[in-house]
């Protein structure tokens with residue numbers, strides 16, 4: 304330890320050999336992809352034919368899954384209103400929801416709802432709201448003509464028989480679009496129970512309808528109406544929603560009558576209450592063309608021959624859009 308520091312040997316740089324060559328090349332510039340391929344051909348080639356086949360099949364499967372069977376969309380340029388059926392067990396909030404949605408779109412309050420209500424929801428869309436009572440015949444009729452079903456579920460009670468019945472009926476007539484709406488969520492005071500119930504009902508709904516089906520939550524009422532923001536979201540969803548034409552609907556001509564007027568002379572009705580009546584039906588012809596003298600089925604009445612007079616009566620009132628098509 305005499306204060307001298309031992310001098311370390313310097314690192315010797317290589318001037319020849321593979322390492323030196325590599326260094327020289329790197330200094331010249333970055334290697335191209337071509338060089339890399341040449342240097343390591345295995346990394347870019349097919350290593351296993353089986354694996355390659357598997358990858359190829361998987362890619363093809365995904366591609367074919369995206370293909371849909373093309374359906375003929377016969378909706379005219381100015382389509383009839385979209386039929387929205389609001390269904391659910393008694394006292395679940397069907398009328399309240401229709402009233403709130405109408406207020407959301409029209410900024411007007413509607414008193415009593417005595418039948419279908421049609422409103423304009425956008426430049427190209429009109430909506431007809433119909434309440435589905437819990438009667439099997441109404442359910443069957445509406446399942447056929449519905450474009451969208453708002454399925455109301457009382458969260459404090461859970462799923463009820465009517466909901467399952469309606470889902471079964473829908474399956475027979477080609478499933479229309481179904482959206483769930485949970486009401487009575489304000490009945491839950493405990494947040495944890497609320498979250499758990501929402502989750503359980505969502506999964507049950509997905510099992511019944513399809514995985515990922517849309518479910519809306521209406522979390523309570525303010526002055527007898529659902530919360531504005533929640534109704535607004537639901538309304539926005541409905542007004543931009545796309546509908547897939549259903550096979551039953553596109554292959555049958557049908558008229559959904561939304562108004563009926565009795566044209567019989569009131570005096571005749573007074574003197575003879577059971578006389579034949581002349582009625583005027585209002586509605587839109589949907590589906591396909593209606594032929595003259597073909598049989599038509601009037602729900603609840605039976606099958607009858609379509610007379611031209613009835614036909615024209617309906618046509619005149621319905622502003623038959625189909626005729627405009629070539």
Ligand SMILES: Nc1nc2c(ncn2[C@@H]2O[C@H](COP(=O)(O)OP(=O)(O)OP(=O)(O)O)[C@@H](O)[C@H]2O)c(=O)[nH]1
Nearest residue numbers: 392393394395396397398399486487488489523524
């Ligand atoms: N607390 C609470 N009450 C609700 C909710 N939804 C509806 N109600 C109440 O339930 C009652 C029935 O609502 P309606 O809209 O008449 O129900 P409905 O399904 O049309 O009933 P029916 O036509 O008789 O089958 C009303 O008094 C509403 O105020 C909700 O989410 N929370």
